Amino acid sequence: MSLSRREFLHMLGMASAGGLLSNKLYASDQSMYDIGSTGDVRIMHITDVHGQLSPVYFREPNVNLGLGAANGRPPHIVGEELLKFYGIAPNTPEAHAFSYLDFDAAAQKYGKVGGYAHLATLVKQLRAEAGDGNSLLLDGGDSWQGHATNLWTNGQDMMDAMDLLGVDIMTAHWEATYGEERMRELLNGSNVEFVAQNIIVDEVAMFDGAEAYDEDTGHAFKPYTIKERGGKRIAVVGQAFPYTPIANPQRFIPNWSYGIRHDALQELVDDIRANEQVDAVILLSHNGMDVDIKLAEVVSGIDAIMGGHTHDGMPAPIIVENAGGKTLVTNGGSNGKFVGVLDLKFSGNKVSGYEYRLLPVFANMLDADAEMQAHIDAVRAPFADKLGEVLCRTDALLYRRGNFNGTWDQVICDAMVDVLDAQIALSPGFRWGPSSLAGSEITMEDLMGQTAMTYPETYVQEMTGETIKVILEDVADNLFHEDPFYQQGGDMVRTSGMSYRIDPTQTMGKRIDDMRLSDGSLIEADKTYKVSGWATVGSVSPGAPIWDVAAEYLRAKDTLTMGKPDTPEMVGVDGNPGVVEL
């Protein structure tokens, strides 16, 4: 049974008394939401909402490995280690929000998280607390993709919701998968200001007439904007996901080139500091947390990097020292589950102090904002039948997030093996996608929550064992490369029909071995295998969309049962606080 609000408030009070106080994550008030304004300017940050307008369940990972310098450093700590690190008492709402521990039971108890109507209530409250004209609301991108209605309205549902919420500034990743034209169309019809210092119009495309914000610098969009809040001038620089044309199909954005562009960022920050009389510089980043930490080491002059992409809900910022002083690095989780609140205090025209909180959005704790709820209802109404179709029940908790297979991806991969008659199935290591509780009904909305995108087509093709190894090695290197600037931020490719062994601490080409089919026979380099997959980034695949394939598989079942997902045997990571094997 879920808790009443009164019981919930009591628990939150207990949590604060029981250890959180030491880390000053929350004030010791009755509610985690009455935080009190301690600064001159309040920066609120949401990121990677992935189109979840309604509240969801979202299980945090039990495998989020960090290697080398990142071993044991946030965000690469999971479960009890994470609670210990941040001084969060177990069996509290916060422990549930920040960890996977006892997920099914805790989710039943505390209820769903996020939802734009509940978020709107919280944002209004935080804004009022900071005082009129003293706050900013930033959205780090990945807002327009991840839910069926995003896809079916071409992103319109989220753009309108962001306007209603009063998002001031945003940057992007998956937004680009609607194509440049649609992206510009949505932004032009909105009050949200878009910034990105690292989306550059290709020279040849510009020669052919492609649109640019600045033809001299090549910036496709405004690289930064300045907002006056609380009498202070705050510069917000945008950093879109640097590897968008690699991780997602380049065909949607053929005119644009991305990259981290840290040298250009340094020049830009120096220029802003020298010429714009700013009091603070914030980087609104979609780099991913490890990339942001390295960026904060090599670029100076940024007060805070408010980050996303890697979906790491980290209760406190990392403080990075660099040539110019210190930079805070935060990461704001995903799926509408959290709001980051950074209160900045100034002395003169410099930041002199801060307080940061990552507030979990518990839908049971916050009333739905009426205006936002009306928008959400209107968006959903035309699709009610499609969204509500029950495919089957599940006996198992279905979740996606984690470095290796989660149960939701196991379902998707098993569906491809079954329906498309393949020996092996591969599915990208996406980090979005809410969780479904054991014992619940799986609806088309739930399935679309794992698959809604503009390139859902499936394929079945013959691949050699060597090719399969190359794919696994390639993705593993994107995840585990020792230099964060070479990481793309997804998780490992998901598999069905095969097993393998991985040593993440090795280098490219040497991490994967002992690849076997499900009958135990070794996968041989020069033999061919029938492999299925989806979401290809090169050309458009010829098969049915993945949601049709998976829906066919699920409709044929009364109740879905599932054992342990097909996670690989891991070596070289004993004692790593970023993994708990279940």
Add this chain to the structure above:
Amino acid sequence: MLNRRSFLMRTIAVSAGALLLQPLRAMAAWNEKAFKATDLNSAMTELLGGADAEASDAIQLSAPDIAENGAVVQVSVATDMADVESISLYVEKNPSPLAAQFNMSEGMSADVTTRIKMRSTSNLIAVVKAGGKLYSTQKEVKVTIGGCGG
């Protein structure tokens, strides 16, 4: 002031003219043995007379960490060294590692940009010949199959 578009248009017009005027000189500079060599050492030896280059911080090599398209990777090399005679670029794991060579004459600014092909993830090596000596710097450029963004 020239904006980027009109600057590009002029540049392209100029290069087209220059190419028409100088095809023979360009052909004459082609070192077939070096460009067809299948390993880094022989490519450097054929082109520069030796493969021992001193690692140098005075060369700025800029290239993406991860290529957006291995078929067109934009690379720039610049240096403030005196008496630069040539700049050459090598992709260690390409079937023919030598990707480009620029001969510099006195008064030219040693700052070049080109687009090269890379077959797979590899070290990219820039070699500057200056005052009769070889200097080099290198950077890993990943060519990935991609497709797994969060």
